[in-house]
Amino acid sequence: MTSLIDIDGDDASKYRLIGDRVLSYRFAVPHDERLYLGDVLKITDNVKRLTFFAKVNDLVHDCNFSDPKWDTRPHTEHFYGMGEDVFILVEATPLGYVGDDGLFRKPRTIPAKFSRVERPEPRDFEFLQQVMGDIEVGVMKNGEGEFRDVRVALHAPVMRQHMGVFATTGMGKSNFMKVFCASCMRARRFGLLIVDPHGEYVAGGRSSSGEATRGLLHYQAGRDGLAVFSTRGDDFIKKYHLNRLYLDHDDFSAPDLLLLYEHSTPQREVVEMLADRPGSDLIEFFLETDFATFDAGTYRGPHAGIARDLKNFSLSTLSVMQRRIAGMMNRNRRFFRKQGSSIPDILKELHKNRVVLIDIPGMSEQSELFVLSIITRKIMRSHQEEETGGEKEPGQVLITIEEAQRVLGSGYGSTRTFREAAMEGRKFGVGLCVVTQQPKNIDARVLAQINTFVVMGLSDRGDREIIAGSAKQDLSHMDTEIQTLERGEAVISTIGIPFPVSTRIHLYEDYIEELNGRPAARAIDEGLEKTF
Numbered sequence: 366m367t368s369l370i371d372i373d374g375d376d377a378s379k380y381r382l383i384g385d386r387v388l389s390y391r392f393a394v395p396h397d398e399r400l401y402l403g404d405v406l407k408i409t410d411n412v413k414r415l416t417f418f419a420k421v422n423d424l425v426h427d428c429n430f431s432d433p434k435w436d437t438r439p440h441t442e443h444f445y446g447m448g449e450d451v452f453i454l455v456e457a458t459p460l461g462y463v464g465d466d467g468l469f470r471k472p473r474t475i476p477a478k479f480s481r482v483e484r485p486e487p488r489d490f491e492f493l494q495q496v497m498g499d500i501e502v503g504v505m506k507n508g509e510g511e512f513r514d515v516r517v518a519l520h521a522p523v524m525r526q527h528m529g530v531f532a533t534t535g536m537g538k539s540n541f542m543k544v545f546c547a548s549c550m551r552a553r554r555f556g557l558l559i560v561d562p563h564g565e566y567v568a569g570g571r572s573s574s575g576e577a578t579r580g581l582l583h584y585q586a587g588r589d590g591l592a593v594f595s596t597r598g599d600d601f602i603k604k605y606h607l608n609r610l611y612l613d614h615d616d617f618s619a620p621d622l623l624l625l626y627e628h629s630t631p632q633r634e635v636v637e638m639l640a641d642r643p644g645s646d647l648i649e650f651f652l653e654t655d656f657a658t659f660d661a662g663t664y665r666g667p668h669a670g671i672a673r674d675l676k677n678f679s680l681s682t683l684s685v686m687q688r689r690i691a692g693m694m695n696r697n698r699r700f701f702r703k704q705g706s707s708i709p710d711i712l713k714e715l716h717k718n719r720v721v722l723i724d725i726p727g728m729s730e731q732s733e734l735f736v737l738s739i740i741t742r743k744i745m746r747s748h749q750e751e752e753t754g755g756e757k758e759p760g761q762v763l764i765t766i767e768e769a770q771r772v773l774g775s776g777y778g779s780t781r782t783f784r785e786a787a788m789e790g791r792k793f794g795v796g797l798c799v800v801t802q803q804p805k806n807i808d809a810r811v812l813a814q815i816n817t818f819v820v821m822g823l824s825d826r827g828d829r830e831i832i833a834g835s836a837k838q839d840l841s842h843m844d845t846e847i848q849t850l851e852r853g854e855a856v857i858s859t860i861g862i863p864f865p866v867s868t869r870i871h872l873y874e875d876y877i878e879e880l881n882g883r884p885a886a887r888a889i890d891e892g893l894e895k896t897f
């Protein structure tokens with residue numbers, strides 16, 4: 366046991382490393398020292414001239430006495446001095462080390478015995494700026510505090526390998542998403558699609574705790590990085606120079622119905638049979654045919670092909686399909702029309718690396734999924750075609766799926782579009798931003814495709830275990846920290862940043878105020894054609 370009294374005579378550090386493993390350090394600190402889980406400490410190895418960093422993951426009272434019951438015996442303080450022999454044993458996980466060249470490396474060696482352990486200064490983390498990306502989301506957290514100058518930023522090129530945002534309700538997920546959107550608007554490195562059925566993202570609203578919040582339009586300096594397609598009234602659309610959202614009959618495809626209704630086996634077969642028929646033909650056929658008297662053999666209408674496809678189905682099955690199509694049209698009549706779709710403009714905006722916000726306030730969950738499914742399919746098709754066309758690298762697009770367990774759960778055949786995007790999207794530059802409170806209800810094969818994990822407080826042990834098992838970096842030693850995360854705090858594990866970083870996510874309102882005073886990350890191309 367090393368002396369806790371500072372042996373060098375300067376009292377900056379009373380800690381010395383006594384640990385014995387490459388992947389786990391131990392050291393002793395005075396029994397009344399204030400250290401917190403998640404604190405990052407610096408270990409200076411003067412022998413090898415390396416500076417190591419490690420994060421506290423456990424604190425245990427310990428002593429040098431041979432009597433294991435010394436602290437429960439009566440009058441123990443009388444007989445045992447509480448001096449140097451009683452201490453806290455700190456367990457810490459190494460993050461990596463920096464050598465004379467200033468480069469950060471993974472922990473593949475061990476610091477010399479009794480290396481000096483101390484609290485780092487913000488300047489000790491300058492090396493971290495080398496490994497950060499360009500999509501800023503917060504600052505590095507350190508136990509109870511934070512390093513305000515150490516910004517945590519994700520890498521744009523990694524986004525096509527899917528991102529997961531895992532948060533129990535009220536932990537700050539909406540705030541995180543807005544901060545992420547603002548940074549995407551600023552960096553303009555890929556297109557980001559987000560469908561908002563609550564109408565909160567565009568101009569703000571109320572947070573889950575009832576406070577007024579700001580929206581993406583309030584980030585005025587980044588306005589050129591945003592395109593909004595909305596179903597609101599004309600006044601709102603004109604006032605904020607938004608685009609009106611329209612989808613047309615040809616955007617619709619029969620499998621979209623699977624998302625909206627439970628289907629029996631014959632109904633599902635009808636959908637599969639009609640999967641490749643143009644939406645406008647299907648709608649016309651179903652709305653204009655009388656299924657009380659329909660007979661495929663005598664049908665003389667304009668859609669003989671569809672009639673032939675349906676010849677073996679019962680009239681009652683077809684009547685149900687007819688009612689469903691009519692219901693779908695009725696529900697979405699504010700934006701769903703015969704001809705004229707916003708999809709080409711939406712794709713164009715995404716390929717100009719803008720954040721595309723689909724603002725459909727007051728719409729049902731079915732409408733939200735209908736819109737999201739159509740746009741996702743169109744993005745996938747357009748990227749697949751560009752890829753096979755081979756000329757130029759297709760743009761990179763990230764599609765946000767909120768409450769993703771609805772469409773990426775295990776065991777449903779109804780969500781082919783999203784599943785395909787999750788499994789094959791990265792080949793075509795399409796990534797998913799999977800947002801959920803229930804990671805254990807997401808298909809494990811989808812989780813395995815995710816390379817960026819933003820974990821914001823998960824109280825359920827099963828959820829934490831699933832995340833720890835799917836993340837590419839080892840999160841098991843951070844379980845206690847993840848359990849104790851507070852609102853607005855996250856553990857982020859991503860490619861490019863060499864260890865999982867505990868992050869205090871910016872508060873959106875403060876962040877955009879700062880950004881509104883900061884210059885844009887890239888010059889905005891003056892000559893670009895503008896939709897608004």
Ligand SMILES: Nc1ncnc2c1ncn2[C@@H]1O[C@H](COP(=O)(O)OP(=O)(O)OP(=O)(O)O)[C@@H](O)[C@H]1O
Nearest residue numbers: 534535536537538539540572573574853870871872
């Ligand atoms: N990074 C942060 N810093 C400070 N406060 C935050 C932060 N993130 C969220 N909050 C506060 O926490 C509250 C809840 O945040 P938010 O609405 O983002 O939660 P949520 O997880 O999206 O909730 P829900 O799932 O119910 O929609 C808000 O009042 C917000 O001001």
